[in-house]
Amino acid sequence: MHATKAKRWPFGVFAASLTPLTKDLSVDFATMANHCHHLLANGCDGILICGTTGEAASLSIDERRKILDILLEDGIPPDRLLVGTGTSALPETISLTRHAFENEVAGVVILPPFYYKSVKDDGIFDSFRYLIEDIGSDALQIFLYHIPQFTRIPFSLNLIERLIEYFPGNIAGIKDSSGDWEHMKYLCEKFPSLKIFSGSDKFLLDILKAGGSGTISATANLTSRLSAKVLEEWQESGDSQSQEHVIAIRNFFEHFEMIPALKAYLAHQQSQATWLNLRPPLIPLSEEHHDALIKSLDNTPIAITR
Numbered sequence: 001m002h003a004t005k006a007k008r009w010p011f012g013v014f015a016a017s018l019t020p021l022t023k024d025l026s027v028d029f030a031t032m033a034n035h036c037h038h039l040l041a042n043g044c045d046g047i048l049i050c051g052t053t054g055e056a057a058s059l060s061i062d063e064r065r066k067i068l069d070i071l072l073e074d075g076i077p078p079d080r081l082l083v084g085t086g087t088s089a090l091p092e093t094i095s096l097t098r099h100a101f102e103n104e105v106a107g108v109v110i111l112p113p114f115y116y117k118s119v120k121d122d123g124i125f126d127s128f129r130y131l132i133e134d135i136g137s138d139a140l141q142i143f144l145y146h147i148p149q150f151t152r153i154p155f156s157l158n159l160i161e162r163l164i165e166y167f168p169g170n171i172a173g174i175k176d177s178s179g180d181w182e183h184m185k186y187l188c189e190k191f192p193s194l195k196i197f198s199g200s201d202k203f204l205l206d207i208l209k210a211g212g213s214g215t216i217s218a219t220a221n222l223t224s225r226l227s228a229k230v231l232e233e234w235q236e237s238g239d240s241q242s243q244e245h246v247i248a249i250r251n252f253f254e255h256f257e258m259i260p261a262l263k264a265y266l267a268h269q270q271s272q273a274t275w276l277n278l279r280p281p282l283i284p285l286s287e288e289h290h291d292a293l294i295k296s297l298d299n300t301p302i303a304i305t306r
Contacts, residue, residue, distance in 0.1 A: 010106045010195065011213045012045030013204070013227045014082060015220035016053040018262055019067070021277040027063050028274050033074040035221075040080060043228030044220060047076075048109060050096075051084040052147065052177070053218040053259060058279040061092050065099050078104045082216070086111030086145060090127055094134050107141035109175055109216075114151035121159040128163055138169030147177040147199065154178075160191065175199055175216050181206060188212045201227045202250040205243040208234050219250050221262055222269075252296065260285045261293055268294050 017036060020028040036047050049071065050056040050064045059067075064085075072078055085096035085108045093110065100108050110131075112124045132140065144163070148154040155174070163171045174191070176184045177199025184203060187196045188210040195213035198204060204215045204227060220227050226246055233240035253261050260278060264285050267275035276284055285293065 008195075009079070010046055010082065013043060013201070013214055013220055013224060013231055014046045014048050014197070014216040015039045015044050015224055016048045016051045016199075016216050016218045018218075018221050018259070018266070018275070019050075019054040019056075019059070020263075020274050021279060022274060023277060025277060025279055027059070027067060029067065029070040031272070031274055032067065033071055033076070036071055036076050037074070039221070039224050040076070043224035043226075045214070045228075046080045046082060046106060048082040048084060048175075048216050051109060051145075051216075052150065053221070053262070054084065055259065055279050055282065056084050057087075058282070061087075061096060064096055068100060068103060068105070072103060079106050081105045082107050082109050082143065084109045084111075084145070086113075088113050088115040090130060093127070094131050097131060097140070098135060101135055101137070101140050107143050107172055109143045109145045111145045111147070111151055112153045112155065114153055117152045119153065121156055121162070124153065124155075124159060125162055125166075129166070132167050132170050140170050141172040142167075142170050143173045143175050143195070143197070144171065145175050145177070147175075149178065157190065164191070164194070173197065173213065184212070185210050200250055201230075202247045204230050204246060205234060205240050209238075217250075218258055218262060219246075219253055222265060223249055256285065256289060256293060257282075261289075264290050264293055265297055 020031040022028045039047055049067055068083060083100040083105050085093055085100055087093045097108050113127050144155050146155045173195030174187055175197045176187060181203055184198055184207055197213055197216045198207045201215045201217035201220055226242055229242045230240040230246055233242060259282060263275045267273055278284060
């Protein structure tokens with residue numbers, strides 16, 4: 001972990017890890033362990049597993065537990081891991097959260113229960129109340145996962161304030177993947193005690209300057225060294241010349257379907273076809289988009305991790 005200017009852990013550059021799948025669409029645990037080791041060795045302060053980028057909503061509860069188990073057995077330090085544990089079903093969210101908590105990970109990243117779209121803040125609050133009371137420990141560190149373009153259920157400011165008031169020892173921070181910089185900035189100002197992470201490394205420098213704690217980003221699967229350089233430059237000077245490079249890469253990938261595009265480039269980069277597989281309903285890039293992606297990136301000197 002980077003020490004200078006760092007808030008309490010977790011802090012820094014986290015990759016929202018992809019989940020490699022075999023040809024029969026089962027999880028390729030060995031490749032995932034190798035990928036996570038590589039990310040930690042190449043600039044990542046930590047890793048989020050079983051998040052949106054990791055196709056968690058398309059994985060079974062048993063698969064999600066086993067991913068954590070395998071990574072720990074392979075020597076990934078638990079305190080370098082954040083685990084996505086949010087589901088639509090409260091018992092499943094509690095089960096996944098308890099499993100992560102008992103394995104002493106750095107924290108859990110939890111979506112609001114997202115199936116019913118017209119729920120009130122009271123209902124979302126109750127889902128977290130039951131969860132927190134079931135675990136029954138202030139050592140449980142929860143990061144609220146704000147991604148309303150997917151869930152259609154935002155964490156309102158009133159709800160965040162209420163959760164902090166009732167559970168100050170458990171609400172550790174927010175992963176804001178809304179893409180709305182003004183919202184991220186306001187969260188940093190409004191809740192200085194929380195660790196606020198941007199869901200994209202294109203906002204890494206901005207959120208560090210605003211008092212946030214870093215980024216949890218999909219593109220860090222490829223650009224962890226470059227994002228780490230942004231953090232290092234900010235720690236040394238309060239600014240970064242590398243941030244524009246990060247923004248350019250992120251903007252490039254945002255022209256494609258993000259998860260298939262990242263997997264396609266990893267497959268090309270490593271000559272490892274397992275990265276091309278996606279769990280339905282996601283599908284690979286079209287041949288036209290795949291070729292355009294590879295051609296563009298092969299002719300661009302981007303700071304990828306390998």
